Amino acid sequence: MRISSKKLALISLILFILNNVLCVITGFGLLPYSSILFPIFLSLDLIVCSVTFFILAKYIYDSKTKNLLNEENIRNFGSAKDFYSYYVFAHRVQYQIMHLKKGEEAYVVRFSSFSNTQTISSYASSVVKFNGYVADFLISYFSKSKNRIKKEVSFCYYHDTFIIYIKDNVNGLNKIINDIDNELYKINQEHDLKLFIQPYYGVVLAEKKKNTVIDLIAKSSVARKVAQINFQEVVFYEKTMEKEDDTVLANSINEAIENNEFVVYYQPKFNLVLNKFISSEALVRWDNPKRGLLSPSQFVPQAEQMGMIHKIDMYIFERVCKDLQDCKKKGRRLLPVSINFSLYEFYNHGFIDDLVNIMEKYNVPPTLIEIEITEQTNNANNFIANSILKRIKELGIRILMDDFGIGYSNIMNIRKSPIDVIKIDKSFIDDIVIDAKTRSIVQFLIQLCKVNGMESIAEGVNDAKQVAILRKLQCDTIQGYYYSKPLNRNDFEKLLLQNDFEKKGATEK
Incomplete structure (x- = not known):
């Protein structure tokens, strides 16, 4: 009750x-x-x-x-609503699945009203309004009385999609999907949002003792993708749809965390003004016993889809904090470390509390931590830029914008955002020696940083000619293979103890 x-x-x-x-x-x-x-x-x-x-x-x-x-x-x-979070949804659904009676049917439905993420990013404000109306409809539709959701139903909004658990037979399920479908088009028309609505529904049968919530969400996601690829509005999950068994991958990720298979490599950043290394970036790799060393692109997207990215993010963050604590105890040289976090962490209300708890656990001051975000994170929702990032910065943590220049950056938004550092994307640096236009763009970005009191970092710098040009353009800091590739902790500590770049009076080679 x-x-x-x-x-x-x-x-x-x-x-x-x-x-x-x-x-x-x-x-x-x-x-x-x-x-x-x-x-x-x-x-x-x-x-x-x-x-x-x-x-x-x-x-x-x-x-x-x-x-x-x-x-x-x-x-x-866009407004406060009595709408379940993913975590409440997961606990509620797991309980409901465990108590399914013989002969009862239940399904998990995952749907998005848009065919791709480009629609979401291009019309962010309208999409937020649209989703708000959809949330209101779902609350009303599944309520048996005011503010009381039916026990046989749960729903949440996660990774730009709505997820619904429904205990009903297939006929009842089809009627519910049809009602939702009609309402989506009706909302767009009545509120003149001018969005291109193209919903796709992935459906999976929830079987007692055979499924976890993570399994069901992963499988409904697979079915939704198949629906979109084949232009079918509703697709029921089948085992043959999966190119790779996401359930096996989910179990592998959990085992990898338990067995410390996720390893952190550190790539140093060299300041051209101070002529010394001033910080590093933590880069994750999965040392998989069967598949070898895997880059983030080989497991992060799947982890995000299955709702497991938070586990990986927090594991890496804790690993970094532990390394910093160990270095401090041994009297080694301490440099701030920047960590990349998934966009979806910024929709997790416990994200900041988790950061604080882990830093306190290892007695790591916020000044040794930097958080890297992408343009996608900054542009996803104004609330993120104006609230979550400010709260992070208030802790004393510096904020870096990674891969700057490859998205659809709004210079006014950059100026208003609590960003300390701009990292100029490698794609610009690659052509800086041979292309005058690229040099002009990089020069503009560096000056933009200076005007706004931000540090500029050039990414992917691989040779001396690039360094010379960036020094002439007054870039503050450089990251790339010219100074060092990403190193394991032991090799990184050795580099800081002895290297040619920091020797007094040394010239660039």
């Missing part, structure tokens, strides 16, 4: 009054110590006090959780 916050507060008030009455009776001599009723009243006093504390704690926890959920829903829908 769900108790509202107002009822919790009222119950707490009644218990608080009762507690005071019992305290007066037992504490001010109104009831003699020798009375047979005294221990009973004292026990009641302690019980009431404990229950009051528990209810108040639950009220505070519920209020905090609701505020965090409101923040998440504001990012997704």
Whole structure:
């Protein structure tokens, strides 16, 4: 039974009054110590006090959780709504699957109203409004009474898609999908959002004792992709659809975390003004026993789709913090480390708390941590740029924009965002020696950084000619194979102890 916050507060008030009455009776001599009723009243006093504390704690926890959920829903829908987060959805669905009775059918449906992410990024404001209307419809459609969702239904918004769990037969499922489909087109037309609506639905049967929530979400995602590729509106999952067994991959990722197969390589960044290494970037690799050393592109997209990227992100972040702690204990040279986080972390309301908890666990000051975001992260939602990033920066963590220049950057947004460093993408650096136009663009980007008080970093610098040009253009810092490839921790520490680049009076070779 769900108790509202107002009822919790009222119950707490009644218990608080009762507690005071019992305290007066037992504490001010109104009831003699020798009375047979005294221990009973004292026990009641302690019980009431404990229950009051528990209810108040639950009220505070519920209020905090609701505020965090409101923040998440504001990012997704533009306003606060009573819409499940992915984590609430996962727990609720796992419970519902475990309690399916014989003969009962249940399905997980994953759908997006748009055929590709380009639509989402190009019309971000309209998409947020549209999704808000869709969320309102789902809440209303699946409610048996005001603010009470039917027990046999759960839903959430995750990775630009809506996910719904429905306990019903296939006929009932088809009717629900048809009703949702009609509403999507109706919303777009009635609110004149001018979006190209093309929904695709991936459906998977939820079987008791055979599926976890992660399995179901991964399989519904596969079915939705097949629907989009074949221009079919609704596709039911079949095992033959998968090029690679995502369930096996999910289990492999969990085993990799347990077995410390994800390793961190550090690539240093060299400051041209100070003529020394000033920081590094942490780069993850998966040292898979069967497939060898895998780059992020070979496992991160699948991990994001299956909802497992948070585990990997936090594992890498903790690994970095532990390495920094070890270096500090050994008296080694400490440099700030920048870490890349998935875009989807910025839709996880517990992201910042997780960062703080891990830094505190290893006693790592925020000044040794830098977070790298991409233009996609910055442009995905104004709320991210204006709220989440500011909260991160308030902790004392520097924010770097990675791969700058390859997306659709808005210079005004960059100026308003709490970004400390711009990393100029390698694609510009590759042609800087042979192409005058590219040099002009790079020069403009470097000057843009200086005007806005930001540090400029050139990525992918591989030879001395590129270094000479960037030095002449007054680029602040360089990262690339010219100074060092990504190194494991031991080799990275050796580089910092002894290298030709930092020797006093050394000239560039």
